[in-house]
Amino acid sequence: MREVVVLGVGMRPFGRFPDLTFEELTYPAISHALEDSGVPFKDIEVAFCGVVNSGLYDSRNVIQQFGWTGIPIHSMAQASGSSAAAFRVAYWTVASGLYDTALIVGYEKMARGFIPSTVMPGRSHLDVMGLDPIPARVALEMRKRLELYDEPIEAHAAYAVQSSENASLNPYAHYPIKRTKEEVLNSVMISDPLRLLMCCPTSDGAAATVITTREKAKSYGASRAITVAGWACGSPQSEDLFGGPGAFIGGDFKGGNLTKRLVKDLYEKTSIGPEDVNVALVHDPFTMAAMVDIEALGFCPEGEGGRWILDGKTRVDGEIPINTDGGLLCKGHPMGPTGVSQVAEVVKQLRGEASNQIPKRPQIGLTHSSGAGMINMLVLKR
């Protein structure tokens, strides 16, 4: 396999853009990524889109607004991990020699409120009986954590505060608003013990990136290329579902089983360990998910995630800074672009160009994306 690098990244701020078309929504993200990479659009050989809710022609229009070059255009839907999955497949095509240069774009416009679990909401007895709301399922797991690990609820507030502080420095964040512990703990109860500010918003947004081979990057005079050092992906195995209610729930809320298995393989493939990771962008649609993630990724012992956060170890100046852009919780979570937005933040951190830069410029970054319980991870190096 050939060495692949990220040459450029671009984003549109996450937020609410009900009046924008998908072309308008994605234009700044794609044009910034192209400009950042130094790659003219005519050199893009293949494009991958990550989006869940899209019309018949949207992915084609999103790409072809920059020119009808005749390249293959693919669209992938994998819930919250759509563009992370698109990135991974794009990486495969470049690393394997099928193409030299690829454009990956995530975009989405979301409805407000609960996200339906299926395309036929109301058909399943789980829907009719009120057993499908994701926040309620998360609340069940959160209660278990609080009891099993004697985890203080203040740890969840501390994580929400940390995320809000990070987002306040991110010009692309949906909610760049600093919150206090009291605001979090007194926010609206969604599903006891889960409160509103412990949940991510639904958002609109777009993110894009350009990847190519290390060799090809030289022709663009790229001095800021970031290496894709490794990847891992997978879906839950039977052991993750035993005792569970079925495919609705992914490994992310079942003790991080899938993440643990995948990251073990990822660390072996890249010859690093958790102690070598200087920045991590993890899937945190709820405060609890961040705790499960940092434990599963090996940054701290199982059950200690909440206390680590309380101790400030995951802050931008901490032992292992996570979600320095505010994470899904405060940057926003438009599903489609979320995965590529994680790549964008890690690339900026490794280049030393992040708006909330880690004081000691990181060497190695990790992205962890989950979509419907299917996980995609990357190790990026400078």
Add this chain to the structure above:
Amino acid sequence: MPDNTKRKSLEPTVFRVGETKEEDTLIGSFCAKCGHTYFPPREWCAACFEPGCKEVELSKEGILSSFALVERKQAYCLVEAPYTFGEVRLPEGILIYTTLNVTSDIAASGAVRVHSTIDQDNFEIFQVGQTARLMPVVIKKDDDGADIVAYNFAVSEED
């Protein structure tokens, strides 16, 4: 006067309505090859990847392993909010997502609505580790006036 209202299951593939309420049962499936039990039932075993799982009736009693109060319902949900969402571990080792009530509360409700009088003020009645029993409830009536019954678990205030 006996209640002759006809009872039908909301979803017969996972919950069967009996001649009497005591005969109501959850339906799972069992893989004779590797010994795993599933709910909802599945034909192909998730562990040994073979077809042929057989239908089994599941236990009517388990242990409450977690619970949450749902403050807002989805538009298509027939359960009125707030309601209690629970996870019950059955002796077969499987977890059931279910609505939760308190036994005395179901009697008081007339069993026409799933939701109980549970709210933030008396939510502490639930405790992890409590015994929870299958206590189906009527979730709606169909056009012929028959009761459409859904599975539900209840804890006892005495437990």
